[in-house]
Amino acid sequence: FNNELQRSEKMDMISELAASVAHEVRNPLQVTRGFLQLTRMNTDDKGREHLKMALDELDRASDIITDFLTFAKPQFDKIDLLDLKEEFSHIENIMQPLASLQGGTLAINIPDGLHIRGNSSKFKQACINMIKNSIEALRNEGQVTIRAWQEEQHIIISIRDNGAGMNEQELARLGEPYFSNKTKGTGLGLMVTFRIIEAMGGQLEFHSKKGEGTEAVLTFPLVEPV
Numbered sequence: 001f002n003n004e005l006q007r008s009e010k011m012d013m014i015s016e017l018a019a020s021v022a023h024e025v026r027n028p029l030q031v032t033r034g035f036l037q038l039t040r041m042n043t044d045d046k047g048r049e050h051l052k053m054a055l056d057e058l059d060r061a062s063d064i065i066t067d068f069l070t071f072a073k074p075q076f077d078k079i080d081l082l083d084l085k086e087e088f089s090h091i092e093n094i095m096q097p098l099a100s101l102q103g104g105t106l107a108i109n110i111p112d113g114l115h116i117r118g119n120s121s122k123f124k125q126a127c128i129n130m131i132k133n134s135i136e137a138l139r140n141e142g143q144v145t146i147r148a149w150q151e152e153q154h155i156i157i158s159i160r161d162n163g164a165g166m167n168e169q170e171l172a173r174l175g176e177p178y179f180s181n182k183t184k185g186t187g188l189g190l191m192v193t194f195r196i197i198e199a200m201g202g203q204l205e206f207h208s209k210k211g212e213g214t215e216a217v218l219t220f221p222l223v224e225p226v
């Protein structure tokens with residue numbers, strides 16, 4: 001109804017505004033970080049301790065922006081036909097270094113010709129949040145594997161890792177705001193991810209076993225390229 005429409009227009013305005021604010025805030029955060037680090041080199045122990053705390057808090061602010069708004073930019077909600085191979089090629093460029101840093105490998109295997117409908121920035125944000133979790137869960141000989149295929153009237157994407165895995169209680173809490181088992185986690189990544197996938201008309205399910213690994217399975221309606 002009328003009120004509903006106004007409300008959703010307001011939500012759009014708010015998310016656009018949040019996106020551009022996040023974008024603008026990231027630079028001064030980085031600059032501040034640089035100066036704090038410089039100051040840290042020529043101060044006493046007490047000062048160093050305080051600066052360490054300031055740096056940690058700055059990093060926390062950056063992590064929150066990363067989980068929410070990595071690809072935030074104007075025209076936030078443009079809906080397009082997304083070519084999965086192309087989307088994941090961008091994602092691979094961003095995530096490969098993080099996987100290497102963790103001593104793991106990231107293998108992405110997406111065939112040509114698979115398409116879904118949605119917003120490219122948001123889709124990438126959702127995938128990156130999941131892949132980041134997979135990479136962060138890796139242990140020795142860590143591997144993250146991403147595949148996609150068509151199954152009847154659906155497109156399926158699987159993001160699988162051989163990392164630490166989760167028990168049933170943890171699994172049940174995925175997507176809950178502020179649920180995190182990490183010392184420096186935001187607990188916001190999957191909340192954002194679930195919302196994005198739902199808004200795209202998709203579904204997201206997690207399968208996991210403690211000590212063995214985790215698989216995220218995304219299901220989207222099939223679209224014919226025009």
Ligand code: ADP
Binds near residue numbers: 170174190214
């Ligand atoms: P954060 O990463 O900041 O902790 P998320 O919402 O991204 O927040 O994830 C919430 C929690 O879910 C993580 O702290 C972790 O315990 C668990 N989790 C998510 N994905 C995985 C995964 N692939 N393997 C193991 N645990 C996971």
Ligand code: MG
Binds near residue numbers: 129132133189190
């Ligand atoms: Mg996360």
